Amino acid sequence: MLQFDDxxxxxxxxxxxxxxxxxxVEMRAQKIGMxxxxxxxxxxxxxxxxxxxxxxxxxxxxxxxxxxxQDVSIATLREGGDDIxxxxxxxSDGGYDVALYLVSQNSLERxxxxxxxxxxxxxxxxxxxxxxxxxxxxxxxxxxxxSDVKDLFDTVADEEDNKRTSKLMEIIMGAAIATKTSDIHVxxxxxxxxxxxxxxxxxxxxxxxxxxxxxxxxSRIKILSGMKLNLTKSAQDGRFTIDYNDVEIEIRVSMVPxxxxxxxxxxxxxxxxxxxxxxxxGIEPFLxxxxxxxxxxxxxxxxxxxxxxxxxxxxxxxxxxxxxxPEIKILTIEDPIEYHLDGIHQTQVAHxxxxxxxxxxxAAMRQDPDVILVGEIRxxxxxxxxxxxxxxxxxxxxxxxxxxxxGAVPRLLGLKINPSVLGQSMSVALSQRLVRKLTDAKKKxxxxxxxxxxxxxxxxxxxSNGKDIPTRFGLxxxxxxxxxxxxxxxxxxxxxxxxxMGVFEAILIDDVIKDILDKDPTDRQVxxxxxxxxxxxxxxxxxxxxxxxxxxxEEVSRVVDLTEDVAEELGITGVTHTGKDEAEEKEPITNxxxxxxxxxxxxxxxHEAETTTIANILSPEAEEKNLPAQxxxxxxxxxxxxxxxQRNHPEQGIEQKIDQAQETILxxxxxxxxxxxFLQQTNEQRVEHEIDLLxxxxxxxxxxxQKNPNQGVxxxxxxxxxxxxxxxK
Numbered sequence: 119m120l121q122f123d124d125x126x127x128x129x130x131x132x133x134x135x136x137x138x139x140x141x142x143v144e145m146r147a148q149k150i151g152m153x154x155x156x157x158x159x160x161x162x163x164x165x166x167x168x169x170x171x172x173x174x175x176x177x178x179x180x181x182x183x184x185x186x187x188q189d190v191s192i193a194t195l196r197e198g199g200d201d202i203x204x205x206x207x208x209x210s211d212g213g214y215d216v217a218l219y220l221v222s223q224n225s226l227e228r229x230x231x232x233x234x235x236x237x238x239x240x241x242x243x244x245x246x247x248x249x250x251x252x253x254x255x256x257x258x259x260x261x262x263x264x265s266d267v268k269d270l271f272d273t274v275a276d277e278e279d280n281k282r283t284s285k286l287m288e289i290i291m292g293a294a295i296a297t298k299t300s301d302i303h304v305x306x307x308x309x310x311x312x313x314x315x316x317x318x319x320x321x322x323x324x325x326x327x328x329x330x331x332x333x334x335x336x337s338r339i340k341i342l343s344g345m346k347l348n349l350t351k352s353a354q355d356g357r358f359t360i361d362y363n364d365v366e367i368e369i370r371v372s373m374v375p376x377x378x379x380x381x382x383x384x385x386x387x388x389x390x391x392x393x394x395x396x397x398x399x400g401i402e403p404f405l406x407x408x409x410x411x412x413x414x415x416x417x418x419x420x421x422x423x424x425x426x427x428x429x430x431x432x433x434x435x436x437x438x439x440x441x442x443x444p445e446i447k448i449l450t451i452e453d454p455i456e457y458h459l460d461g462i463h464q465t466q467v468a469h470x471x472x473x474x475x476x477x478x479x480x481a482a483m484r485q486d487p488d489v490i491l492v493g494e495i496r497x498x499x500x501x502x503x504x505x506x507x508x509x510x511x512x513x514x515x516x517x518x519x520x521x522x523x524x525g526a527v528p529r530l531l532g533l534k535i536n537p538s539v540l541g542q543s544m545s546v547a548l549s550q551r552l553v554r555k556l557t558d559a560k561k562k563x564x565x566x567x568x569x570x571x572x573x574x575x576x577x578x579x580x581x582s583n584g585k586d587i588p589t590r591f592g593l594x595x596x597x598x599x600x601x602x603x604x605x606x607x608x609x610x611x612x613x614x615x616x617x618x619m620g621v622f623e624a625i626l627i628d629d630v631i632k633d634i635l636d637k638d639p640t641d642r643q644v645x646x647x648x649x650x651x652x653x654x655x656x657x658x659x660x661x662x663x664x665x666x667x668x669x670x671x672e673e674v675s676r677v678v679d680l681t682e683d684v685a686e687e688l689g690i691t692g693v694t695h696t697g698k699d700e701a702e703e704k705e706p707i708t709n710x711x712x713x714x715x716x717x718x719x720x721x722x723x724x725h726e727a728e729t730t731t732i733a734n735i736l737s738p739e740a741e742e743k744n745l746p747a748q749x750x751x752x753x754x755x756x757x758x759x760x761x762x763x764q765r766n767h768p769e770q771g772i773e774q775k776i777d778q779a780q781e782t783i784l785x786x787x788x789x790x791x792x793x794x795x796f797l798q799q800t801n802e803q804r805v806e807h808e809i810d811l812l813x814x815x816x817x818x819x820x821x822x823x824q825k826n827p828n829q830g831v832x833x834x835x836x837x838x839x840x841x842x843x844x845x846x847k
Contacts, residue, residue: 143220146220152218152219153218154219154221155221157193157225157226158228160184162229162232163182166183166184166190167183168344169182169185169209170182172230179194179196180195181193183219183229188284189215193219193220193221194218194219194220195220197218206218211333211338212283212337213338214341253292261293264324271286283335283337283338284338291360295360297315300319302386303316303321303382306379306381312325319554336379344356345371351829353373355370368456370454371384371385372384376818376822399622400619402590402654404653405624405654408626408653413437413515417508418514419504420515420545421517422434422516422549423520423521423522423526423547423549424550425844427552428551429620431456431517433620437515438450438459442462444461447463447488448463448489450464450490450491451492452493453466453467453475454467476500489512490507490513492516494517495516497533498535505540508545518530522623523623524642524648525549527641541632545626545627550620550622551678552677553660553674553676553677554617555617556603556615557611557614559614560667561605563603573665575687575688576680576683578684581594583649584652591662591666593662602670603667603670619663619669621656621659621678622654623655625644625648626651626653630647630650634647655683657682657684750786757838761835764835768828768829773823777820815838
């Protein structure tokens with residue numbers, strides 16, 4: 119008796135239904151005059167598929183299935199509709215030639231099935247944009263100065279072919295790479311769009327162009343970086359990669375909504391940018407020998423401190439490359455991995471999987487590493503784990519956000535690290551800032567009386583603390599004349615600067631420092647206790663570099679307060695680094711200073727009670743006991759509080775609170791000189807320019823809130839807060 123094969127029958131019926139469905143769809147396509155395709159047996163292009171995110175593709179019943187160059191084929195279950203037309207226009211604005219094909223439900227589901235295959239690859243590598251070596255070489259030959267970028271852009275912007283957007287993107291990216299740009303800023307304004315490049319740490323205006331062109335470029339950037347094309351009111355992050363000359367240059371993209379459109383920042387992570395030897399960082403020989411000695415030890419904790427963008431990661435990478443050899447295992451925990459290092463095992467923080475710095479450290483300990491790099495110490499748990507690792511035969515390198523090297527000690531104590539554990543674990547605290555280097559066209563000029571007075575005071579203090587400045591550098595506070603160097607534009611650089619170097623300081627955790635740890639010292643007390651070590655402070659290192667002609671006085675004073683340690687000698691009264699006067703600091707330590715986190719917690723507590731205003735924070739009583747710098751810090755805390763509140767309650771308008779923040783800044787400027795609040799430099803024109811930009815940003819944000827009170831502005835507040843923090847450091 120024959121046995122009935124139910125399984126085979128089901129397969130046959132299913133195959134028959136699919137065949138009939140394909141025939142029906144093909145007939146319908148012929149009837150409406152639209153191309154038809156059966157995707158069974160067709161290779162689905164993952165590049166084409168990734169042009170439309172999965173959620174939107176399924177909602178619209180579409181899928182990208184083929185892509186060659188800028189030609190894209192889209193499968194659709196429907197022959198038209200407003201959403202299909204909108205998608206086609208978005209892709210066209212991004213420079214793509216779109217062809218629509220009518221398909222069956224079975225074909226569409228087959229294409230959608232490939233999303234699972236590409237999801238991990240896309241999250242790991244992002245999209246690729248191929249710019250040939252020859253194309254970049256052609257751009258580099260044409261771009262000798264920033265004004266050349268505008269000339270190239272204008273030439274292509276007048277074209278009307280369908281490759282126009284691709285050419286404009288090629289110019290923007292190619293010129294940025296050719297000019298060693300670290301960040302590309304595309305900023306929509308009231309009437310036009312501004313393109314700026316960050317070069318050697320400072321933003322430079324490149325060109326302005328029309329909103330219509332920007333819309334096309336914006337679509338292309340979103341497509342390349344895997345962002346949602348139809349999401350315009352929320353911040354998005356993405357990335358893509360330029361594969362150039364066998365090197366993957368990653369582009370990190372951040373998009374933030376604003377009153378005139380979405381602002382874009384693209385960070386260029388060129389591996390060539392960190393290919394810097396330890397000797398090329400700008401570390402003076404005496405300190406360099408100390409760092410080499412400390413990093414050659416089998417255990418200990420080395421911290422590098424400073425604000426964002428001060429070069430901390432590059433220095434730590436250079437230390438890793440200096441000590442690397444095949445006989446040791448080096449493991450990193452980063453957030454995110456910005457550059458890939460050969461021979462070093464790198465891992466990335468994944469908060470969604472509960473893999474943060476602390477979890478990464480504990481996991482790393484089970485991997486038998488010799489050296490561990492932790493991206494940043496932010497809390498007690500990570501700090502304690504790093505200390506324990508350094509005490510168990512591991513060399514640990516990490517970063518910490520403090521203003522100077524001495525500040526690392528009270529910061530860690532503020533994170534509740536036991537003083538004895540800190541003394542046993544930590545080896546050295548390093549701090550740095552970046553300054554632009556002068557080109558050989560630099561101009562030698564006599565220092566002004568004010569500049570000379572400050573530099574002599576700095577050198578005199580260094581020499582009185584036993585630092586042999588004359589022998590080490592051939593300089594002295596009593597040298598007959600002081601000459602400095604100023605930038606002179608030439609064919610190499612329009613600004614007179616090319617490249618950057620560090621200004622450094624460091625403090626060793628020796629017996630003298632260990633003796634004061636249990637007294638909860640301030641950063642100035644730690645600094646005074648370290649003077650016998652002979653290591654230059656950042657101000658001293660900066661003055662040496664000024665007089666040696668490697669950088670200018672203006673550059674150093676832009677990032678380092680040269681008068682901070684010599685205010686008394688110069689007859690300057692006002693804020694000290696810690697907000698205490700010298701008389702108070704010379705007293706024995708009896709009452710420990712509360713950790714820096716106290717004020718934000720108090721402000722947050724007030725916020726939770728929903729009674730906090732600027733008036734509460736900067737009340738007359740507060741003004742009596744707080745100095746200008748502290749008031750500015752409280753304003754930053756207030757903005758952070760508003761930012762956090764907006765993330766949780768974006769529907770609650772804060773126009774009046776933004777207005778209060780503006781009034782507070784104006785009140786501070788009314789009673790204090792701008793240089794006492796921002797940048798700490800002598801270039802008053804630059805300070806005023808920065809303040810004008812800040813107030814304009816607040817004006818724009820307030821106007822946006824007035825028109826759109828229900829749209830959250832947390833991201834915009836964050837940008838403004840970060841700008842204030844950058845300016846006040």
